[in-house]
Amino acid sequence: xxxIIKVEHLKKNYGKHEVLKDISATVNKGQVICIIGPSGAGKxxxxxxxxxxxxxxxxxxxxxxxxxxxxxxxxxxxxxxxKMGMVFQDFNLFPNMNVLKNIxxxxxxxxxxxxxxxxxxxxxxxxxVGLEEQAxxxxxxxxxxxxxxxxxxxxxxxxxxxxxxxEPTSALDPEMVGEVLKTMQDLAESGMTMVVVTHxxxxxxxxADEVWFMADGYLQEKGKPEEVFDHPTSQRAKxxxxxxx
Numbered sequence: 001x002x003x004i005i006k007v008e009h010l011k012k013n014y015g016k017h018e019v020l021k022d023i024s025a026t027v028n029k030g031q032v033i034c035i036i037g038p039s040g041a042g043k044x045x046x047x048x049x050x051x052x053x054x055x056x057x058x059x060x061x062x063x064x065x066x067x068x069x070x071x072x073x074x075x076x077x078x079x080x081x082x083k084m085g086m087v088f089q090d091f092n093l094f095p096n097m098n099v100l101k102n103i104x105x106x107x108x109x110x111x112x113x114x115x116x117x118x119x120x121x122x123x124x125x126x127x128x129v130g131l132e133e134q135a136x137x138x139x140x141x142x143x144x145x146x147x148x149x150x151x152x153x154x155x156x157x158x159x160x161x162x163x164x165x166x167e168p169t170s171a172l173d174p175e176m177v178g179e180v181l182k183t184m185q186d187l188a189e190s191g192m193t194m195v196v197v198t199h200x201x202x203x204x205x206x207x208a209d210e211v212w213f214m215a216d217g218y219l220q221e222k223g224k225p226e227e228v229f230d231h232p233t234s235q236r237a238k239x240x241x242x243x244x245x
Contacts, residue, residue: 001028004162004193005050010059012045019045021217023059027162027195032188034204034225035197037214038240043197044166046214050195051084051164052077064161082110085155085163089171091147093139093154099126100135103154111158118157125153129183145176149183162193169200201244205229213237 005027012020019042027033035043048054050061052068061068063080071077093102103122107113113121126132129149139147148168155163165184169177181203188194188207198204204211204225211228213221213236220234229245232238 001031003027004029004031004063006060006062007050008060008062010046010049010061011057012042012049012054013057018217020049020056023219025212025219025222027193029161029193030191031209032194032207033196033210033212034208035195035212035214036199036201036204036240037220041214042217043214047164047166047195047197051081051086053086082158083161085158085160087148087151087155087163087165087168089167091139091144091151093147093150095139098136098138099131099142099150102139102150103157106154107157121157122153125156126150128156128186129153130179143176144172145179148172148176148180152180152183152187156187162195163187165194165196165198167197167199169198201229213240215240 003026007023007025010020010023011018023046035046037043045054049056052061056069059069064083066080068077068080097105100119100122103125104118107118107121108115123132123135126135129152131146131149134142134146139150142150168184169180172180177200181200184196185207208225210222211225212219213228215236221228221232221237228237229241232241
């Protein structure tokens with residue numbers, strides 16, 4: 001398997017508070033990893049360290065052969081970051097631009113795509129997430145689920161090598177969750193490498209190649225979904241899963 005990202009002895013402190021204590025893990029090309037665990041476990045911090053939105057206190061994050069943790073802010077880091085799409089809890093769409101323009105903006109500004117090229121690409125992506133008819137609408141006229149699907153399309157517009165999802169359904173009404181998970185499942189089936197922090201256990205069971213259980217700043221358990229969900233080995237995972245399954 002081709003390694004896409006390798007994390008070695010990652011630590012993250014906020015002042016004296018240790019959020020990530022010592023994490024080593026590998027993501028292979030085409031893998032879907034779901035990270036589960038209690039709130040405050042450090043899951044989102046870990047995800048944000050992968051593209052150095054959060055600077056690690058110690059350790060390595062090797063992506064495409066380069067240790068991102070060593071790079072200063074600048075062009076090289078920006079170029080590598082562009083290869084990792086990110087989708088947040090809050091959709092962060094630009095309210096003053098229609099859906100199509102939201103998706104066209106980064107490829108034109110950052111990649112230098114022509115307007116017609118970006119337009120064509122954006123329409124194709126909207127079709128992929130089932131929203132081509134909403135192209136001219138503004139974000140505030142869309143449901144939360146639709147806005148999150150636009151946010152996924154916008155991240156894909158940069159043609160990333162992998163996608164990071166930080167609890168992408170947590171801010172949604174329950175009836176909107178399914179449509180976003182379906183879009184993510186389609187993406188997984190198309191071969192996209194994905195790391196997903198989620199509370200959606202059914203999605204993790206069905207779609208993940210590996211489930212990583214995080215608690216208390218450590219990666220306590222990882223394995224195939226059926227191993228982690230049906231036969232957890234750590235007491236912390238047993239307690240957590242007993243409460244939610």
